[in-house]
Amino acid sequence: MWFLPPVARIRTVFVCQQCAAEHPKWVGRCNECGAWESVVEEAVAEKPKAAASTRTSIAVGGVAGAKPIPLARVEPQAHRRTTTGLEELDRVLGGGLVPGSVTLLGGDPGIGKSTIGLQIVAGFARAGKTALYVSGEESPEQVKLRADRLGCDESVLVLPETCLEDVLAHVEAVSPAILLIDSIQTVHSRELSSAAGSVAQVRECAAALVRQAKARARPTILVGHVTKEGTIAGPRVLEHVVDTVLYFEGEQGGGLRLLRAVKNRFGPTNEVGVFEMEETGLKDVADASRLLLAERPAGASGSAVFPTIEGTRPLLVEVQALAARSALAMPRRTTLGLDANRIAVLTAIVDKRAGLKLYEHDLFVSIAGGIRVQEPAADLAIIAAIGSSARDTPLPQDVVFFGEVGLAGEVRAVRHAETRLREARKLGFERAIIPAATERQLRPPDGLSVSGVASVSDLFTTLW
Ligand SMILES: Nc1ncnc2c1ncn2[C@@H]1O[C@H](COP(=O)(O)OP(=O)(O)O)[C@@H](O)[C@H]1O
Numbered sequence: 001m002w003f004l005p006p007v008a009r010i011r012t013v014f015v016c017q018q019c020a021a022e023h024p025k026w027v028g029r030c031n032e033c034g035a036w037e038s039v040v041e042e043a044v045a046e047k048p049k050a051a052a053s054t055r056t057s058i059a060v061g062g063v064a065g066a067k068p069i070p071l072a073r074v075e076p077q078a079h080r081r082t083t084t085g086l087e088e089l090d091r092v093l094g095g096g097l098v099p100g101s102v103t104l105l106g107g108d109p110g111i112g113k114s115t116i117g118l119q120i121v122a123g124f125a126r127a128g129k130t131a132l133y134v135s136g137e138e139s140p141e142q143v144k145l146r147a148d149r150l151g152c153d154e155s156v157l158v159l160p161e162t163c164l165e166d167v168l169a170h171v172e173a174v175s176p177a178i179l180l181i182d183s184i185q186t187v188h189s190r191e192l193s194s195a196a197g198s199v200a201q202v203r204e205c206a207a208a209l210v211r212q213a214k215a216r217a218r219p220t221i222l223v224g225h226v227t228k229e230g231t232i233a234g235p236r237v238l239e240h241v242v243d244t245v246l247y248f249e250g251e252q253g254g255g256l257r258l259l260r261a262v263k264n265r266f267g268p269t270n271e272v273g274v275f276e277m278e279e280t281g282l283k284d285v286a287d288a289s290r291l292l293l294a295e296r297p298a299g300a301s302g303s304a305v306f307p308t309i310e311g312t313r314p315l316l317v318e319v320q321a322l323a324a325r326s327a328l329a330m331p332r333r334t335t336l337g338l339d340a341n342r343i344a345v346l347t348a349i350v351d352k353r354a355g356l357k358l359y360e361h362d363l364f365v366s367i368a369g370g371i372r373v374q375e376p377a378a379d380l381a382i383i384a385a386i387g388s389s390a391r392d393t394p395l396p397q398d399v400v401f402f403g404e405v406g407l408a409g410e411v412r413a414v415r416h417a418e419t420r421l422r423e424a425r426k427l428g429f430e431r432a433i434i435p436a437a438t439e440r441q442l443r444p445p446d447g448l449s450v451s452g453v454a455s456v457s458d459l460f461t462t463l464w
């Protein structure tokens with residue numbers, strides 16, 4: 001027997017696209033998170049009052065759902081993780097996918113989200129498990145083409161469906177061991193009148209999928225697009241409802257892809273997996289530093305090598321700077337993969353402490369390979385690269401630099417110095433210029449000589 005669902009009342013709300021806070025009227029700036037022009041108008045269907053009041057009465061009066069239990073009786077889940085077949089991904093996840101975990105996989109278009117998604121579900125299929133790939137973006141034929149190219153197991157089930165209610169019903173019927181939704185922005189609920197991809201839709205659909213994943217202890221992966229601003233389109237709230245958030249980084253053209261865990265309820269955050277995009281899919285890269293430095297120009301000015309720490313692993317990256325005489329009254333400052341404010345501060349420090357007259361130059365600073373570096377430990381390498389370009393003198397090829405630089409031009413100690421130095425030595429570097437304070441407490445690896453510098457002017461005297 002069928003019952004008609006209660007007629008939903010539609011109301012208009014004003015929702016912030018950054019933090020999903022609701023406002024009674026439109027405002028130019030969100031009261032909650034302070035973001036400008038992030039509030040958009042949306043129509044949402046209200047739930048019938050009765051349902052809401054029942055829920056409250058259960059919560060207050062009766063004993064429903066879970067019971068309190070001593071921690072001693074809680075079973076750890078670590079042994080139940082399923083490996084994905086991609087070692088780097090497993091490491092980022094903390095050892096594999098946890099049952100009932102929901103993972104958000106974000107990144108720019110074309111970065112490889114569908115590729116890795118298909119590789120994951122195909123891994124489950126290869127192990128003889130039911131794997132379901134819900135494709136709202138591509139037709140089954142397109143998915144098949146990719147699967148052929150990647151050499152995927154053909155028992156993967158593909159569902160070209162975008163309606164949430166139908167997706168949930170199919171998932172219940174098929175009961176897969178893994179579910180992948182590509183992408184969450186294409187899924188929409190019939191119960192809401194707003195368009196697919198809107199804040200309300202994305203939030204409600206993700207919440208429903210999370211409930212189902214938890215109820216069935218099924219690992220679920222949601223693919224999400226990243227907007228121009230670098231957040232996953234629609235609400236940041238998506239990051240709050242899922243267990244794990246992974247972002248793909250890397251250059252479209254280049255083959256290298258970094259997968260970063262920005263949130264992880266079941267493992268380490270800030271851990272980074274490195275992959276290479278090949279015709280047959282994403283491949284684990286164990287020796288990323290070598291790959292990152294492979295195209296480093298020999299004898300060119302403005303290039304400095306910086307051993308960064310991503311999660312727990314060291315990575316050697318190349319900082320490139322180009323200082324070119326400017327014809328503009330306001331010279332240009334362009335950065336790629338680095339914080340623009342940080343570069344502005346470092347430029348001012350170099351100007352003041354080393355007298356390079358950078359205000360007469362356009363300045364471009366980037367990290368090669370499409371990688372983002374946020375560590376202040378990069379300061380010394382950035383300054384060395386800028387100095388080298390401004391003076392048009394190449395830095396020695398076999399030197400790495402790290403150290404944080406303060407406003408007074410002082411070079412401050414940084415963490416994980418020995419790990420950085422070991423990685424540099426492993427790749428054949430013979431010298432490191434590091435903070436003097438760090439040098440004093442350190443045992444450098446054999447074959448690597450270390451020079452400590454206390455200030456920016458010290459650095460310039462050491463170099464030139
Ligand atoms: N024939 C091919 N050989 C090698 N790489 C390819 C090939 N076709 C596509 N790619 C890679 O796959 C990427 C697209 O991956 P995809 O998983 O569809 O991205 P997303 O789902 O994040 O938009 C392309 O940018 C390209 O790097």
Ligand SMILES: [Mg+2]
Nearest residue numbers: 113114137182
């Ligand atoms: Mg895709």
